[in-house]
Amino acid sequence: MRENMAKIIVIITGLLVVILSMFFSALQNPDLLTDPSQDKASVASGSRLFLEQGCVRCHSFKGEGNSHLPLDESADKYTHAELISWITGADDLKGIMSSSTMKIKSKYQLLTREELGAIVEYLQQSDSIH
Amino acid sequence: MTSIVKIAGWVFAYLFLILAPLFVLLIGEVPTGSGFLWDFSMALGFTAMAMLGVQFFLTARFRRVTAPFGIDIIYYFHRYLAILLLVLIFSHYLIIRLTEPEALMQLNPLVAPWYMTAGRLALLVFVVMIVTSLWRKALQIHYDEWRILHIVLAVTGFLLALMHIQGVGYYINAPVKQALWTIYIIFWLWLIIYVRIIKPWRLLSRPYRVTRIQRACCNSWSLSLQAEGHSGIRFKPGQFVWLTLRSTPFQIKEHPFSISSSAMKTEQLELTIKELGDFTRTIGTTRVGDIAYIDGPYGVFSVDQYPDAEGFVFIAGGIGVAPIISMLRTLADRKDSRPLTFIYANNHEDEIIFKDELEALKCCLNLNVVHILRDASNSWMGETGYVTESLLKKILPEKRDGFQYFLCGPKGMSRSVQINLYRTGVSRSCIHFELFDMV
Numbered sequence: 074m075r076e077n078m079a080k081i082i083v084i085i086t087g088l089l090v091v092i093l094s095m096f097f098s099a100l101q102n103p104d105l106l107t108d109p110s111q112d113k114a115s116v117a118s119g120s121r122l123f124l125e126q127g128c129v130r131c132h133s134f135k136g137e138g139n140s141h142l143p144l145d146e147s148a149d150k151y152t153h154a155e156l157i158s159w160i161t162g163a164d165d166l167k168g169i170m171s172s173s174t175m176k177i178k179s180k181y182q183l184l185t186r187e188e189l190g191a192i193v194e195y196l197q198q199s200d201s202i203h
Numbered sequence: 204m205t206s207i208v209k210i211a212g213w214v215f216a217y218l219f220l221i222l223a224p225l226f227v228l229l230i231g232e233v234p235t236g237s238g239f240l241w242d243f244s245m246a247l248g249f250t251a252m253a254m255l256g257v258q259f260f261l262t263a264r265f266r267r268v269t270a271p272f273g274i275d276i277i278y279y280f281h282r283y284l285a286i287l288l289l290v291l292i293f294s295h296y297l298i299i300r301l302t303e304p305e306a307l308m309q310l311n312p313l314v315a316p317w318y319m320t321a322g323r324l325a326l327l328v329f330v331v332m333i334v335t336s337l338w339r340k341a342l343q344i345h346y347d348e349w350r351i352l353h354i355v356l357a358v359t360g361f362l363l364a365l366m367h368i369q370g371v372g373y374y375i376n377a378p379v380k381q382a383l384w385t386i387y388i389i390f391w392l393w394l395i396i397y398v399r400i401i402k403p404w405r406l407l408s409r410p411y412r413v414t415r416i417q418r419a420c421c422n423s424w425s426l427s428l429q430a431e432g433h434s435g436i437r438f439k440p441g442q443f444v445w446l447t448l449r450s451t452p453f454q455i456k457e458h459p460f461s462i463s464s465s466a467m468k469t470e471q472l473e474l475t476i477k478e479l480g481d482f483t484r485t486i487g488t489t490r491v492g493d494i495a496y497i498d499g500p501y502g503v504f505s506v507d508q509y510p511d512a513e514g515f516v517f518i519a520g521g522i523g524v525a526p527i528i529s530m531l532r533t534l535a536d537r538k539d540s541r542p543l544t545f546i547y548a549n550n551h552e553d554e555i556i557f558k559d560e561l562e563a564l565k566c567c568l569n570l571n572v573v574h575i576l577r578d579a580s581n582s583w584m585g586e587t588g589y590v591t592e593s594l595l596k597k598i599l600p601e602k603r604d605g606f607q608y609f610l611c612g613p614k615g616m617s618r619s620v621q622i623n624l625y626r627t628g629v630s631r632s633c634i635h636f637e638l639f640d641m642v
Contacts (some may be wrong), residue, residue, distance in 0.1 A: 076638055078272075079280040082214060086254075087287050089222065094246035097225055101236035127237050130306060130373065141372035173308035173315055180305055 119195025122188055126181065134196065148197040156193045160184075209271040217257060224253045227383050228374045244298035245374060251291040252368060255361050256391035258284060263398045264445075264501065273503040275638045282336070289329050292364075296326055318370020325363035332356045345481050347456050354455065358395060403452030406496045409433045411472065413448075413493040416486075419556045423477040423522060424486050425463065428495050430470055436500055439507040440466040440533035441526040441609070443637075444499030446474060448489060452496050458482050461525035461611075462500065465532035466507075472497065475556065477522035504609065504637045506530050513605030514542035518590060518620050520612025521549060524556050527611060535567045542600060543570045548590055548616065550577045573598050590616070592623040599627065610636040 123129065129138030134145060147156060158166060162178025170178070181189070225246055236242050260268075261281045269277050299306055312320040332353065335342060339349050365388060368375065375384050415427035430436075436444070445457040464473035478484045504526055506515055517527045524547060534543065549555050561572045575586040575594065586594060600606075608629055610617050617636050624634055 083283040090250045097246040098239050098242035101242040139373050140376040177305040
């Protein structure tokens with residue numbers, strides 16, 4: 074009976090952790106709850122793509138995302154074409170960018186020219202935080 | 204405060220400790236959601252980190268925390284929680300592996316970012332911890348070596364997980380959260396320092412000296428310890444202590460044993476120990492004058508937990524007599540007149556510990572002692588076999604309302620006696636036992 078008490082509290086803990094983690098995730102992703110049928114193409118702005126493509130996991134821009142690698146000054150340093158190279162992990166960056174990062178970036182090669190352009194335009198916004 | 208309120212309070216505090224950090228992440232600057240599964244995985248990872256800290260707290264043996272539950276249950280909880288923890292950490296990894304494998308970057312530590320390698324190593328360390336704890340005996344790991352390994356792995360795993368979170372930086376980069384997270388981590392690190400340095404240092408200033416070592420029966424010994432330069436410990440009969448012998452408290456070579464002496468004589472402790480494991484097999488080589496250290500007392504297996512009981516029934520197997528004799532000796536010293544029954548099971552007659560003293564205690568207590576042997580000789584006149592339902596019906600007093608029942612013996616015996624007691628109409632809440640042999 075006493076041993077079962079330990080088991081029950083652990084099971085309750087597990088359930089609470091899963092439920093609250095789901096709640097946490099739902100709070101972080103309100104679009105999933107409010108408008109799941111939204112057509113992605115219709116909101117494929119650079120800002121939207123920046124979030125959708127998971128850029129914020131490693132980078133921050135205008136205060137959003139992982140501040141470990143901020144992109145606020147990227148537009149000042151690189152041209153439009155260079156930024157597309159950095160986003161897609163182009164071959165000319167071999168040796169500059171690590172192979173593991175190149176691998177992650179390779180998936181962005183599947184984005185269309187318009188989508189990549191939208192992301193770059195978003196990064197080049199003049200009201201970015203410097 | 205009643206036990207129920209205390210238990211509820213500590214369970215609430217525990218849930219707060221493991222779940223609150225999750226919502227601290229939502230204070231101030233918060234990264235935008237990156238998909239339901241991604242953020243779900245992050246939440247599992249952060250909660251697992253908070254639970255890791257709680258694991259250190261659970262085994263720190265804070266008496267106020269452990270008292271309402273019994274420390275044996277706390278250790279069981281620690282074990283089950285570790286399994287849940289591993290499931291959560293593995294789920295954190297697996298969700299990313301399946302949904303965003305590129306985010307895990309390369310496996311090769313030479314090219315992978317250090318913080319990703321730290322995360323992978325932490326997962327590996329936790330797997331090793333669980334395997335070596337659940338199957339220690341099958342893996343033939345010595346208990347003392349296992350304890351050191353367990354502590355080293357726990358601290359290493361905790362630090363690696365911390366490096367992983369700090370390195371990734373996701374969710375905790377805002378200054379407020381950095382500060383809160385740092386305070387939280389410092390608290391757990393302080394706890395590790397308290398348990399491994401401050402507490403052993405305090406024990407060092409309260410030594411005991413071995414004054415007598417006596418064979419209690421064929422393979423059991425009674426060890427008498429005298430407090431040196433202090434007044435000893437106050438304990439309830441039936442409680443146990445962690446004994447450090449032939450080493451210092453810093454060396455983590457301590458073992459739990461029930462106190463077998465009377466709680467009315469605190470200056471001298473007696474521990475009765477059976478030669479069963481790596482450490483106990485050497486107990487007979489202890490010499491008078493050896494220094495010992497005592498951490499305790501712990502446990503809720505005591506008649507003193509039930510001062511209003513009408514009477515007590517004790518059922519022990521083998522060395523399980525140790526806490527029972529402590530309770531009987533204490534009740535005798537207090538001149539307690541309540542009816543007591545002691546059913547004592549052994550394999551052979553020569554294994555009966557305290558046989559003569561139990562007979563003598565009948566003179567000063569309202570005590571009925573029933574010995575039962577599994578392998579009795581032809582000359583044995585007492586009960587034989589096991590503690591069955593029919594034996595209990597025959598021996599237990601007819602009027603036993605308000606009685607409390609204490610079981611102490613091997614796990615198999617304890618389980619079967621519990622079932623037989625239920626069958627004889629004893630309520631679960633009146634049956635008390637402690638669970639050991641956890642690793």
